Amino acid sequence: MGVVLSLGDGKRAPASIARLVDLTKADMARVNELILSKAGSDVEMIPEVANHLISSGGKRLRPMVTLAAAQMFGYAGEKHVKLAASVEFMHTATLLHDDVVDESGMRRGKRTARMIWGNQASVLVGDFLLGQAFRMMVEVGSLDALDTLSAAATIIAEGEVMQLGVAKNLETTEDDYLQVIKAKTAALFSAAAEVGPIIADAAKADRAALRSYGTNLGLAFQLIDDALDYGGNTQSLGKNVGDDFREGKVTLPVILSYRRGTAEERDFWKRAIEQNESGDAELERALGLMNRYGAIGDTIGRARHFGEIARDALAPLKGSPQKSALLEVIDFCIERAN
Amino acid sequence: MGVVLSLGDGKRAPASIARLVDLTKADMARVNELILSKAGSDVEMIPEVANHLISSGGKRLRPMVTLAAAQMFGYAGEKHVKLAASVEFMHTATLLHDDVVDESGMRRGKRTARMIWGNQASVLVGDFLLGQAFRMMVEVGSLDALDTLSAAATIIAEGEVMQLGVAKNLETTEDDYLQVIKAKTAALFSAAAEVGPIIADAAKADRAALRSYGTNLGLAFQLIDDALDYGGNTQSLGKNVGDDFREGKVTLPVILSYRRGTAEERDFWKRAIEQNESGDAELERALGLMNRYGAIGDTIGRARHFGEIARDALAPLKGSPQKSALLEVIDFCIERAN
Numbered sequence: 001m002g003v004v005l006s007l008g009d010g011k012r013a014p015a016s017i018a019r020l021v022d023l024t025k026a027d028m029a030r031v032n033e034l035i036l037s038k039a040g041s042d043v044e045m046i047p048e049v050a051n052h053l054i055s056s057g058g059k060r061l062r063p064m065v066t067l068a069a070a071q072m073f074g075y076a077g078e079k080h081v082k083l084a085a086s087v088e089f090m091h092t093a094t095l096l097h098d099d100v101v102d103e104s105g106m107r108r109g110k111r112t113a114r115m116i117w118g119n120q121a122s123v124l125v126g127d128f129l130l131g132q133a134f135r136m137m138v139e140v141g142s143l144d145a146l147d148t149l150s151a152a153a154t155i156i157a158e159g160e161v162m163q164l165g166v167a168k169n170l171e172t173t174e175d176d177y178l179q180v181i182k183a184k185t186a187a188l189f190s191a192a193a194e195v196g197p198i199i200a201d202a203a204k205a206d207r208a209a210l211r212s213y214g215t216n217l218g219l220a221f222q223l224i225d226d227a228l229d230y231g232g233n234t235q236s237l238g239k240n241v242g243d244d245f246r247e248g249k250v251t252l253p254v255i256l257s258y259r260r261g262t263a264e265e266r267d268f269w270k271r272a273i274e275q276n277e278s279g280d281a282e283l284e285r286a287l288g289l290m291n292r293y294g295a296i297g298d299t300i301g302r303a304r305h306f307g308e309i310a311r312d313a314l315a316p317l318k319g320s321p322q323k324s325a326l327l328e329v330i331d332f333c334i335e336r337a338n
Numbered sequence: 339m340g341v342v343l344s345l346g347d348g349k350r351a352p353a354s355i356a357r358l359v360d361l362t363k364a365d366m367a368r369v370n371e372l373i374l375s376k377a378g379s380d381v382e383m384i385p386e387v388a389n390h391l392i393s394s395g396g397k398r399l400r401p402m403v404t405l406a407a408a409q410m411f412g413y414a415g416e417k418h419v420k421l422a423a424s425v426e427f428m429h430t431a432t433l434l435h436d437d438v439v440d441e442s443g444m445r446r447g448k449r450t451a452r453m454i455w456g457n458q459a460s461v462l463v464g465d466f467l468l469g470q471a472f473r474m475m476v477e478v479g480s481l482d483a484l485d486t487l488s489a490a491a492t493i494i495a496e497g498e499v500m501q502l503g504v505a506k507n508l509e510t511t512e513d514d515y516l517q518v519i520k521a522k523t524a525a526l527f528s529a530a531a532e533v534g535p536i537i538a539d540a541a542k543a544d545r546a547a548l549r550s551y552g553t554n555l556g557l558a559f560q561l562i563d564d565a566l567d568y569g570g571n572t573q574s575l576g577k578n579v580g581d582d583f584r585e586g587k588v589t590l591p592v593i594l595s596y597r598r599g600t601a602e603e604r605d606f607w608k609r610a611i612e613q614n615e616s617g618d619a620e621l622e623r624a625l626g627l628m629n630r631y632g633a634i635g636d637t638i639g640r641a642r643h644f645g646e647i648a649r650d651a652l653a654p655l656k657g658s659p660q661k662s663a664l665l666e667v668i669d670f671c672i673e674r675a676n
Contacts, residue, residue, distance in 0.1 A: 043499050097465060101458040120439040123461055124498045127435060127468075131492030134472055138484045146476045146484070154469030160462045161381050 014338075015331030017059065023325050024067040027081055031063050034085040038132045049113050049125040053092055056108040062192040063088045065217075065326065069196020069210050072322035079199045082136045083145060087192045089133035090149070094156055094188075096126035101160065102247060145195045152191035159183025168248045168274050170258050170266070177255055178219070186218030193217075193326075209313050213326065216310035221333045223303035226251035227296050228337060230287060242283040248273045252302065256295040257286070265289060300337045307334050352676075353669030355397065361663050362405040365419055369401050372423040376470045387451050387463040391430055394446040400530040401426045403555075403664065407534020407548050410660035417537045420474045421483055425530045427471035428487070432494055432526070434464035439498065440585060483533045490529035497521025506586045506612050508596050508604070515593055516557070524556030531555075531664075547651050551664065554648035559671045561641035564589035565634050566675060568625060580621040586611045590640065594633040595624070603627060638675045645672050 021028075039050035063084035070080035098104070099112040100119045106112060114122040130153070137146050162180045166172045193214030197206045229244040230253050244251050250273060258269045271277040272286060290296050307330045317323055359366075377388035401422035408418035436442070437450040438457045444450060452460040468491070475484050500518045504510045531552030535544045567582040568591050582589050588611060596607045609615040610624060628634050645668045655661055 041496055041499075043496050043503070045499050045503065046496065097461050100461055119457070120502055121499065123435050123439055124495050124502070128492055128495035128499065130465075130468065131488060131495055134488040135485070135492060138481060138488050141481055143476060143479055143481075147473070150469060150472040150476050154466055154473060157462050157466035157469050158379055158381050158384065161379075161383050161459065161466065164458055164462070165381070165383065 015328050015335050017061070017064070017325075017329055017332050019321070019328055020064050020068055020325040023071065023321055024064045027067045027071075027084070028060065028064060030081045031060075031067070031084045031088070034081060034136075035088060038085065038089070038136065039129070041128070045117065045121060046125055046128055049096075049117050049121050050092070050129060052110070052113050052116065053095060053107070056110050058091075058108065060088060061221075061329070062091055062188060065189065065214065065329070066192045066196055068322040068325055069193045070200050071196075072317070072320055072326075073197050073200035073202040073206060075196070075200035077199070079140045079142065079145075080196065082140045083149075083195045083199065084192075086133040086136045086140075086149060087188065087195075089129045089136070090153060090156075091188060093126040093129040093133065094160075096122045096129070098160070101164075102249075104243075104247075106243075140199070142195075142199055144198045148191045148194050148198060152187045155183045155187040159185070159187065166250050169250060170254070170269055170273055172250050172255060174252065174255055177250070177252055181219060181222040182215065185222040186215045189218030189221065190214035206317065209317060212313035213310045216306040216313065217330055217333065219306040220303040220310065220330065223252055223299055223306070224333055224337050226253060227299040227303070229253075230290060231296050231337065242278075242286075245272070245283050245286055246278050248276060248278065252299045253290050253295040254286075256298055257289045257293050260293040260295070261289060296337075300334065303334055303337070307331070353666050353673050355399065355402070355663075355667055355670050357659070357666055358402050358406055358663040361409065361659055362402045365405045365409075365422070366398065366402060368419045369398075369405070369422045369426070372419060372474075373426060376423065376427070376474065377467070379466070383455065383459060384463055384466055387434075387455050387459050388430070388467060390448070390451050390454065391433060391445070394448050396429075396446065398426060399559075399667070400429055400526060403527065403552065403667070404530045404534055406660040406663055407531045408538050409534075410655070410658055410664075411535050411538035411540040411544060413534070413538035415537070417478045417480065417483075418534065420478050421487075421533045421537065422530075424471040424474045424478075424487060425526065425533075427467045427474070428491060428494075429526060431464040431467040431471065432498075434460045434467070436498070438464075439502075440587075442581075442585075444581075478537070480533075480537055482536045486529045486532050486536060490525045493521045493525040497523070497525065504588055507588060508592070508607055508611055510588050510593060512590065512593055515588070515590055519557060519560040520553065523560040524553045527556030527559065528552035544655065547655060550651035551648045554644040554651065555668055555671065557644040558641040558648065558668065561590055561637055561644070562671055562675050564591060565637040565641070567591075568628055569634050569675065580616075580624075583610070583621050583624055584616050586614060586616065590637045591628050591633040592624075594636055595627045595631050598631040598633070599627060634675075638672065641672055641675070645669070 035054060039054060040047050066084040066087050067080050095107065096113060099107060099114050100122050104112050105115055137149055159180055163184060166176060166180055190211050193210040194207055197210050230241060254269065254273065258266055261269065268285065272282050310330050311327060314323055314327060373392060377392060378385050404422040404425050405418050433445065434451060437445060437452050438460045442450050443453055475487055497518055501522060504514060504518055528549050531548040532545055535548050564582065568579060592607065592611065596604055599607065606623065610620050648668050649665060652661055652665060
C-alpha cells in the first residue's frame with residue numbers, strides 16, 4: 001500500500017515510545033513482576049494460558065500510560081503500579097475473549113490461546129484475569145479509580161457486543177463505527193490515563209484532560225490498527241494483511257470504500273464481507289478499491305484528527321518529561337502506518 | 339432413582355424457602371428492579387440476552403441469602419440491595435460463560451442463550467454483567483465487600499478451569515472434586531452470605547460464621563445438584579436426567595461408582611465418560627451401577643454432612659427469623675433430592 005505520511009515539519013525524527021519506556025522503566029519492572037505473580041495460580045493451566053499471551057511481546061502501552069499519567073502529577077506512592085497491572089490484565093482478558101469471539105487463529109505472530117488450549121480455557125482464564133484485575137484495584141483502595149476502571153469494563157463489553165451487530169453489516173456508518181471503537185478500544189485507554197491523576201489527587205480539570213487524551217489516543221490507535229490490517233507489513237504486525245477482510249470485519253477502510261464505490265463495487269463488497277467470498281483474488285481487488293478511493297489514507301487522516309484532539313487535551317498542562325512522552329505516543333501511534 | 343431421605347424426626351413438614359422469600363420480599367422487589375435496570379443498555383442485544391436468563395425463573399437464592407444475612411445483623415441501609423443484585427449478576431455471568439464452556443443446549447427448561455444468540459453474545463454479555471456487578475459494588479463503597487466479592491470472582495474462574503482438568507478424568511478423587519466445587523459454586527455462596535455482616539459492621543466472628551455457612555451451603559447445594567442430575571425428575575429440573583453423563587462430566591456419583599466398581603465396570607465408565615459412549619443404554623447401565631453402589635444416596639449423605647457444618651456455623655448466633663430462614667434453606671437444598 002505504501003501510504004507515507006508527511007511528518008509536518010519534515011525534519012523531525014520518527015516518533016517512538018522510547019521516552020515513555022525510559023520514564024516508566026523502573027515502575028514497569030515492578031508492574032511486570034506483579035503481572036507474573038498475579039497470573040499465578042495453583043491451577044496449572046491458568047499461568048500457562050495467561051503467560052502465553054502476557055509474554056507474547058505486547059508493547060504494554062496502556063500500563064505505561066497509567067504510570068506516566070501518575071508521575072506527571074507528582075504521584076510518589078505505589079498505587080500506580082497495581083493500577084497499571086490491573087489495566088494490562090483487563091486488556092489481556094479482553095484479548096482472550098476477543099479471540100474466542102472472532103475465532104482468531106493468530107495474535108502477535110503466535111497461535112492464539114484458543115488454538116492451543118481451546119475456547120473454554122480462553123474464556124475462563126479471561127474471567128480469572130478480570131477477577132485479579134479487580135482484586136488489585138480493590139487493594140489500591142481508591143473508589144474513584146475503581147469507579148473509572150469498572151465503568152470501562154462494562155463499556156468495553158458493550159462495545160464488543162455492538163461490534164457483533166456491526167460485523168458483516170456494510171450499512172454501518174462511520175458514526176456507528178466510531179461509537180464501537182470508542183467503547184471497545186478507547187474506553188480502556190481513557191481509564192488507563194485518568195487513573196493517574198486520580199490517585200495523584202490532581203484537580204478535576206487534570207483528570208478531564210487525561211481522560212480526553214486517553215479517549216482520543218485510543219481512537220487514533222484503533223483506526224491506525226484498522227489501516228495497518230490492509231497495509232501493514234506481515235512481519236512487524238504479527239498478523240497477515242487482510243485478516244479483517246477474511247473475517248468479514250467492517251472497519252473504516254471498508255466503510256469508506258463501500259460508501260464511495262459504484263453499485264457494482266458495492267455488490268463486490270457485499271459478496272466479500274457478507275457472504276465470505278474473501279479469497280486472495282478478492283483481497284487484491286479490495287486493496288485496489290481502497291487505493292482508488294483513498295480509503296487507507298483517509299482512515300489515517302481520521303486517526304490524525306483524533307491525535308490532534310489528544311494533543312490539545314494535554315495542551316494546558318505545564319511541561320514535563322511525562323507530558324512530552326505522552327505527546328510523542330500520539331505521533332508514534334499514527335506513524336506506525338508508515 | 340427414588341432415593342428417599344429420612345427426615346430425622348419423621349414429623350417435620352418439608353423444608354421450603356418460603357420463610358426466606360417472605361423475609362426478603364420487600365428488599366427483593368428492589369433487587370429485581372435494579373437487576374432489570376442494570377441489565378439495560380442502548381446496545382439492544384444486551385438486555386435481550388441478559389433478560390432471557392434473568393427471567394428464566396431461577397430461585398435467586400444467592401441474593402436472598404445476602405439480604406437475610408444483612409437483616410440478621412440489624413442492617414438498616416440500602417447497600418444490601420445493590421450487593422444482592424451484584425451477587426446475582428456474578429451468578430448470571432458465570433452461567434452464561436458456563437453454557438459456552440460446557441456447550442450446553444438447555445438451562446432451566448429453556449434453550450440456552452448461546453443456542454439463540456451464539457457463543458459470542460454469551461461471552462460478551464457475561465462480561466458486561468460482570469462489569470455491571472463490579473460497578474454496583476463500587477457504588478456501595480465498602481472496600482471489604484469489594485474485596486470479598488472480587489476474590490470470589492477470581493476463585494470461581496479458578497474452579498471452572500480446574501473443572502476443565504477434571505472433565506472426563508475418572509481418576510479424579512473425591513478430594514479433587516470437592517476442591518473444584520468449593521471454588522466454582524461454594525465461593526459465591528460464601529461471599530453472598532459474608533457481605534451481609536460486612537455492610538452491617540458486624541463482629542469478625544459473625545462474618546466468619548456467615549462465610550462458613552455460605553461455603554458449606556454451597557457445597558451441599560452442588561452435591562445435591564449432581565445427585566439430581568441422575569435422579570431428579572425432568573419437569574421440575576428443567577433438564578434431562580443424565581445431562582452430566584452425556585456431557586462426560588465427572589461428578590461425585592460417577593466418582594463413587596467408578597471407585598467402588600469392578601475392573602469391568604471401570605472399563606464401562608471409561609468408555610462412557612472418556613470416549614463418549616453415553617447413549618440411553620449406557621445411561622441405564624450407569625444408573626444401575628449407581629444404585630448398586632449407593633452412589634446417589636451417598637452423594638446426598640455427603641451433602642448432608644456439609645449441611646450440618648453450615649448449621650453449626652450459625653449455631654452461636656442468637657435466634658432471629660433470618661437465622662431460622664437460613665437454616666431452613668439448608669434443609670430445602672438437601673430435600674430437593676427427594
